Amino acid sequence: MQVPERVTICEVGTRDGFQIEPDFIPTEQKVEIVNVLSEAGVPRIEVTSFVHPKAVPQLRDAEAVMASIRRRPGTRYAALVPNDKGASRAVDAGVDVIHTVVSASESHNLANVNMTIAESIDKLRAVARIADRAGVRVQCGISTSFGCPFEGDVPLEQLESVVTRLVDLGARGIGLADTTGMANPRQVATVLERLMPRFPGVEWTLHTHDTRAMAIPNVLAALACGVTNLDASIGGLGGCPFAPGASGNVCTEDLVHCLHAMGVATGIDLDRLVAVARRVEQIVGRALPGQIIKAGPSTRRYPVPDAVAGRLKAS
Numbered sequence: 001m002q003v004p005e006r007v008t009i010c011e012v013g014t015r016d017g018f019q020i021e022p023d024f025i026p027t028e029q030k031v032e033i034v035n036v037l038s039e040a041g042v043p044r045i046e047v048t049s050f051v052h053p054k055a056v057p058q059l060r061d062a063e064a065v066m067a068s069i070r071r072r073p074g075t076r077y078a079a080l081v082p083n084d085k086g087a088s089r090a091v092d093a094g095v096d097v098i099h100t101v102v103s104a105s106e107s108h109n110l111a112n113v114n115m116t117i118a119e120s121i122d123k124l125r126a127v128a129r130i131a132d133r134a135g136v137r138v139q140c141g142i143s144t145s146f147g148c149p150f151e152g153d154v155p156l157e158q159l160e161s162v163v164t165r166l167v168d169l170g171a172r173g174i175g176l177a178d179t180t181g182m183a184n185p186r187q188v189a190t191v192l193e194r195l196m197p198r199f200p201g202v203e204w205t206l207h208t209h210d211t212r213a214m215a216i217p218n219v220l221a222a223l224a225c226g227v228t229n230l231d232a233s234i235g236g237l238g239g240c241p242f243a244p245g246a247s248g249n250v251c252t253e254d255l256v257h258c259l260h261a262m263g264v265a266t267g268i269d270l271d272r273l274v275a276v277a278r279r280v281e282q283i284v285g286r287a288l289p290g291q292i293i294k295a296g297p298s299t300r301r302y303p304v305p306d307a308v309a310g311r312l313k314a315s
């Protein structure tokens with residue numbers, strides 16, 4: 001099976017995850033989680049989002065979080081922004097990377113950011129200018145790339161048209177997001193096999209949600225196509241508040257475990273990551289969907305029962 005030697009993981013739990021938690025997570029706990037993720041060696045963290053505080057009140061402390069995190073050399077700190085106002089706030093807050101958002105389907109884009117796709121792209125042009133002036137990178141995410149909870153199938157031509165417009169405004173990194181876990185592995189391969197050769201300069205990221213237990217299978221399909229950038233959420237937190245039926249992202253520690261088991265490097269310390277997931281469970285006050293936190297890694301061993309040990313010795 002074809003797998004890359006190395007994959008770059010972007011942790012999105014403090015954004016995609018914390019944005020949908022029913023209770024506001026105190027700023028110092030958000031900062032603590034970003035810091036321990038950095039210490040675990042996570043190379044990219046989407047720390048927060050600079051959106052309207054009424055739209056996502058859970059992340060209304062974006063400036064305060066960015067101001068208090070401890071930056072580890074080797075980790076890039078990003079934030080999600082929908083428009084020029086968000087970009088200015090993010091640049092002022094000192095992000096390394098701006099992650100923009102637009103959907104491949106009109107209804108989700110309207111529900112999410114109150115703009116048509118064309119209006120969003122106009123705003124993203126302004127975002128690109130602001131980022132350029134500040135020397136900040138931009139990576140463009142496309143929500144509902146593999147299906148929309150309102151419209152169903154999103155034709156590949158429609159997705160491709162959004163990609164084309166983003167590339168035209170200078171995007172070199174594009175993230176395809178499966179916002180509500182509608183993608184399947186064969187579809188992921190079909191989409192990537194079409195888009196990757198058409199936009200050879202683009203670095204692709206896959207952003208998955210495990211809503212229908214297909215996140216890791218979808219990741220494997222993307223790896224086979226040559227994608228080496230993956231988004232994931234600690235503990236499997238996550239979900240878009242403006243997409244009905246949304247649930248958590250692929251769980252970071254489960255994904256890292258899977259990759260390491262296959263010999264794919266991530267630079268992340270799995271034991272530390274599991275400790276972070278435990279701390280996040282404490283903070284949100286419930287068990288999270290991750291499996292490794294319960295099962296331990298596949299290298300875990302149990303003591304041989306006495307009766308079995310006796311027979312082993314005798315044989």
Ligand code: COA
Pocket residue numbers: 019049050051052053055056082083085086087089101112113114143240241242
């Ligand atoms: N941060 C803070 N305030 C913002 C803002 C931002 N990024 N963008 C716009 N505003 C303010 C404007 O300054 C304006 O303020 P005023 O009334 O005091 O003049 C007000 O919001 C309305 O601006 P407008 O451009 O009309 O925004 P809107 O009400 O149509 O909302 C978004 C558009 C994009 C700001 C809003 O829908 C949003 O924040 N969505 C968040 C989506 C999200 O995070 N989804 C989950 C992740 S995918």
Ligand code: ZN
Pocket residue numbers: 016177179207209238239240249
């Ligand atoms: Zn998401």
